[in-house]
Amino acid sequence: xxxxxxxxxxxxxxxxxxxxxxxxxxxxxxxxxxxxxxxxxxxxxxxxxxxxxxxxxxxxxxxxxxxxxxxxxxxxxxxxxxxxxxxxxxxxxxxxxxxxxxxxxxxxxxxxxxxxxxxxxxxxxxxxxxxxxxxxxxxxxxxxxxxxxxxxxxxxxxxxxxxxxxxxxxxxxxxxxxxxxxxxxxxxxxxxxxxxxxxxxxxxxxxxxxxxxxxxxxxxxxxxxxxxxxxxxxxxxxxxxxxxxxx
Amino acid sequence: xxxxxxxxxxxxxxxxxxxxxxxxxxxxxxxxxxxxxxxxxxxxxxxxxxxxxxxxxxxxxxxxxxxxxxxxxxxxxxxxxxxxxxxxxxxxxxxxxxxxxxxxxxxxxxxxxxxxxxxxxxxxxxxxxxxxxxxxxxxxxxxxxxxxxxxxxxxxxxxxxxxxxxxxxxxxxxxxxxxxxxxxxxxxxxxxxxxxxxxxxxxxxxxx
Numbered sequence: 001x002x003x004x005x006x007x008x009x010x011x012x013x014x015x016x017x018x019x020x021x022x023x024x025x026x027x028x029x030x031x032x033x034x035x036x037x038x039x040x041x042x043x044x045x046x047x048x049x050x051x052x053x054x055x056x057x058x059x060x061x062x063x064x065x066x067x068x069x070x071x072x073x074x075x076x077x078x079x080x081x082x083x084x085x086x087x088x089x090x091x092x093x094x095x096x097x098x099x100x101x102x103x104x105x106x107x108x109x110x111x112x113x114x115x116x117x118x119x120x121x122x123x124x125x126x127x128x129x130x131x132x133x134x135x136x137x138x139x140x141x142x143x144x145x146x147x148x149x150x151x152x153x154x155x156x157x158x159x160x161x162x163x164x165x166x167x168x169x170x171x172x173x174x175x176x177x178x179x180x181x182x183x184x185x186x187x188x189x190x191x192x193x194x195x196x197x198x199x200x201x202x203x204x205x206x207x208x209x210x211x212x213x214x215x216x217x218x219x220x221x222x223x224x225x226x227x228x229x230x231x232x233x234x235x236x237x238x239x240x241x242x243x244x245x246x247x
Numbered sequence: 248x249x250x251x252x253x254x255x256x257x258x259x260x261x262x263x264x265x266x267x268x269x270x271x272x273x274x275x276x277x278x279x280x281x282x283x284x285x286x287x288x289x290x291x292x293x294x295x296x297x298x299x300x301x302x303x304x305x306x307x308x309x310x311x312x313x314x315x316x317x318x319x320x321x322x323x324x325x326x327x328x329x330x331x332x333x334x335x336x337x338x339x340x341x342x343x344x345x346x347x348x349x350x351x352x353x354x355x356x357x358x359x360x361x362x363x364x365x366x367x368x369x370x371x372x373x374x375x376x377x378x379x380x381x382x383x384x385x386x387x388x389x390x391x392x393x394x395x396x397x398x399x400x401x402x403x404x405x406x407x408x409x410x411x412x413x414x415x416x417x418x419x420x421x422x423x424x425x426x427x428x429x430x431x432x433x434x435x436x437x438x439x440x441x442x443x444x445x446x447x448x449x450x451x452x453x454x455x
Binding site for chain 2: 078130133134136137140141144145147148159160161164165167168169171172175176178179180182183
């Protein structure tokens with residue numbers, strides 16, 4: 001892992017990987033969504049509205065996967081002071097928050113024809129909402145720290161408070177999830193739990209394709225954001241050097 | 248024992264400003280009194296939502312003292328002195344947590360009967376026990392948020408976003424009247440209390 005600590009080496013690899021991941025991701029997602037939206041059968045109970053699953057499930061996976069990515073990168077940045085890890089955590093968080101929002105919106109749109117309402121206080125919906133709040137807290141703290149001018153090195157993107165918050169959040173996430181599920185079973189009966197029967201192969205293929213495609217796009221966007229953050233740091237440093245030279 | 252000295256220092260500082268101690272309590276009663284105006288004076292409805300209202304009011308009141316938890320000690324150099332003398336910041340954070348809990352939870356528990364009368368709460372005992380078990384977490388999370396935002400501009404606005412999602416388990420287990428809820432409340436409160444001194448000290452160390 002320390003082999004990639006060098007930003008120059010990282011940038012060389014990322015320059016190749018970014019378009020590769022993004023373009024392959026877009027292609028795979030397009031195929032998966034085309035099969036999912038046009039070529040796969042409608043569900044015998046939910047009808048055509050099941051097709052939103054091909055966007056909803058990848059968004060849900062990337063929402064929680066993204067938060068664990070933020071926490072992992074934060075742990076690496078705290079333990080090994082890895083400068084790229086801190087940038088990675090900041091790059092993943094907004095994308096993860098966006099997918100959490102997509103997951104909530106698609107779930108809500110699916111709920112209207114299926115449950116008859118846009119929002120129910122279902123355990124999974126509620127956990128997703130709390131996850132969105134955790135993301136927003138992390139992003140707000142990271143932005144405030146970067147605005148102040150970063151950590152002890154004075155480098156924006158390297159302040160540690162947001163990383164500590166991400167670790168506290170990931171420790172509390174299972175407790176929050178458990179408490180929400182416990183609260184849900186306490187408050188309302190299992191009237192609207194979606195009994196997931198074994199999924200038909202005709203639906204599994206597009207689901208897996210869009211899952212893989214969205215994940216590739218996620219990786220590409222995160223690399224893009226990391227490269228942009230590194231470029232920003234470099235141009236700021238160059239500006240400082242020039243200002244000193246002409247002073 | 249440096250821990251006890253720090254607790255005594257924080258407590259005597261807090262007692263010098265009784266107004267600052269009373270402010271969250273007044274706010275707590277104010278929020279509890281606001282709900283009857285908002286949902287109507289129906290006694291049955293109020294009695295049904297009373298535990299939830301009390302917990303939400305306590306959670307909101309816990310956000311008020313955030314600015315006084317860490318920032319003054321950073322500004323007047325107490326934190327620097329602690330570090331220079333080789334005292335672990337974890338000790339400082341744990342002492343601050345204990346002192347703040349005593350200064351926050353005791354007045355809140357004393358004010359609880361007032362809120363209970365206003366809302367027509369049937370049984371006071373379980374709620375008082377729940378608040379006694381849950382307030383350590385409600386004291387710890389603002390301390391954590393205050394340490395994370397120490398020295399940031401507009402840090403006060405961030406604390407709500409940081410505290411509320413993490414306080415959710417305490418709120419859920421505190422309001423529920425199912426068997427085992429109190430134990431789960433104590434457990435989730437304990438996790439937060441055990442975590443906070445370390446996270447707060449790490450945040451303070453990172454901030455300077």
